[in-house]
Amino acid sequence: MTASIKPLNFTICAECKTSKARVGKMELPHGVVDTPVFMPVGTQGTLKGILPEQLEKLDLQIMLANTYHLGSKPGVDVLKKAGGLHKFMNWNKNLLTDSGGFQMVSLLKLAEITEAGVKFESLNEQKSEVMLTPEHSIEIQNAIGADIIMQLDDVVKTTNPDKERIEVSVHRTTRWLDRCLKAHNRQHDQSLFPIVQGTLYEDLREVSAKDLIQREVNGYAIGGLSGGESKDDFWKMVFLSAKLLPKNKPRYLMGVGFAIDLVVCCALGVDMFDCVFPTRTARFGCGLIRSGQLNLRSSKYKKDFKPIDEDCDCSTCQNYTRAYLHCIVTNIPVACHLLTIHNVSFQLRLMKDIRNSVSENTFPEFVADFMLKNYPKKDYPNWIKESLAKVNISLHQ
């Protein structure tokens, strides 16, 4: 046999002639994923009250699940017995899991990061210590069985200016990648992605990317961003990281999902995104539209008999008015299901429109129109003007 059977085959189908945007096809064990792609987050093996069959109907091709949560409940043993998460949750499309490290940092009290791994103090009464090593992260991810899995990385907050510490994290992340690759025993059906670190230091990002691209992997993640840094820093790091990564492999920007960020980062050459925002905001009664979002709790929707978005063909927009959603939002859980359906469908349609415009070579116009919708007074923020100018896209003036 030749090396033709890979758990990830990435083909670039179209490239924007102006910007760095591209359209690709990622063939994974559970079907094709069209990129650029947005992946909604189904933390505990479920997406906010939506049945997997409803998600398939929305044409969702990949979703994210969280390793730390699933590792604690239902746990590796149950997942193994169930035959992996796809079977456990009845989801026959693709899955991606994170390493668990980031979730632990945000949910537990960080005790210590050592060369061995990340040590946490559990919030339970015993205050027991929990250690996540690269090997352990991969063991859980192998049991979950997602189509794309992530290395454990040494995460440093982007707001931390300690360059020495960040340099350590860059090198440690590479060493941990090698340990992850060694521990990974499902190379045939799970692709392990390294994560580029270096926070806001260009030279360190460069070191990180250059080290990582020497390993044999099927795609790369850009980590350590969207952690409170300024937008000016953010886009520059995305642009730089994307530039440093090989063209023929997918690039995944972790934790980004606002519509404006998605449009800009697609222009900078990113292929994959994930974020809890669209599903989380649904819980608080917000419906996403191209020019921002509607807070359906607001009394201005009392007599508004339009759907959330007239251009949306999701079942929520087909069957329900803003006035009705206003009446039930925050009152009954079903309201959250209805908004989640719309918000996921909104994200998927936005990505589809981006892909179509790149394929039809109208992406720069798409971006300009999109930004005008969001800033009808043309008071575009600087970072948007600058980042888009960097990839030769000019806005409506």
Place this chain on the structure above:
Amino acid sequence: MKFLVEKLSKCAPRLGILKELHGQPNTTLQTPLVMLHTQGGQVPHITHEVMKLVSKNLHILQIPLVSVYNFKEAMDYFDGAISEFIGDGESICCLTLQDPSNLTQQGFHSKGKVPIWTKNGKVYYDSRTYMDTVQSFKPDMYHLLSDGDTNLSSPQKRLTKAVDNTISFHKECLEIHRNSKNLKNCLVIAPVAGGYSIPHRKNCLDNILLDDQEVGGYLIDGLHNNGPEVEFIPFVEIQPIVEFIIKNVPPSKLRAIQGCWNPLIIIKLVKLGVDVFDTSYCRVLTERSAAMTFPIDITEDITPYEINLRQLRYIDDFQPILNGCQCPACLKYSRGYIHHLLSVQELLGPILIMIHNIHHFLRFFEKIRDCVAKDTLDELESRMEIHFQRYQQEILLPQKEPVVNDNIY
């Protein structure tokens, strides 16, 4: 909407049809039937879109005013009926007053007014404000306003008040109904009040039966204050009252009862000739993470009455809730998965249980109609008697099985 019964019997099980629904002569529903209990216009936990995966048949949605009272402002401007506003234009909507799945707070009476307890506190309705709402909602059928705040322990004074109020509401609401264009084709259900006192029930009936021509059916109201307690009301307590009412209302009219009655009581009520029930029992079970598993057909395996999916024994049980069940939850999801969802408090847990419970309950009602047709309801009753007794003994056992604890970290 019209109601036709097969036999004009009293106190006997009977089959009937509701026809000319939405003014379409060919759309019919068979009785005894179960209305889908809703909150905010949706079956609890289940959107209309998911409900259509559970059953493609036409259903009557029971819309308790207490959960939709805040729709009035929008409905005044909305060009359509409540069924369209809630996003299920094809459904038949029955507007009722209280939510049968929640305990209704007692007291706080005021002359000529009834309190309902909404998310935003107490709201009073009198005949005029109630009928205003009915007219703007334009349901396919509705209950007249009533004072059903009585139960086994209500004192005489309360019973008298409840009956007096109900009679006045009845007269006042019908007066408004008569003059309303919006409600011309709307089926009126008249509640019969009076708690557990035959004289009070008689007084109520004597007065409201004068308007029988304008009424499509009667609601046996005032037996309880709703909520999960109804599950355990003994049949012997309600039997004399239900019998009395059924003997005294014209047999051509629909007979409805509300509340989360258990399946055994439902069979007994069908035997007395009750035609309409609701699915609030499904919600009560779902809220305690219980799935109905009692066998419906004699050919089915003997299974427990219900299973509680929070119990730790289901953690790695990859069977469906009920083997052989064809509901969307049982076809694709396991007890273990649902147990996981419950243990991490994910929304999909109650959704899957509710899908199964509704499906099972609808199937139970199909079986009831089948048994009435074949005259085998007694058999179904004696089998259900065994299951329910076993279940009642089980819940009285002192040692409970361990369940997942809610604290994850």
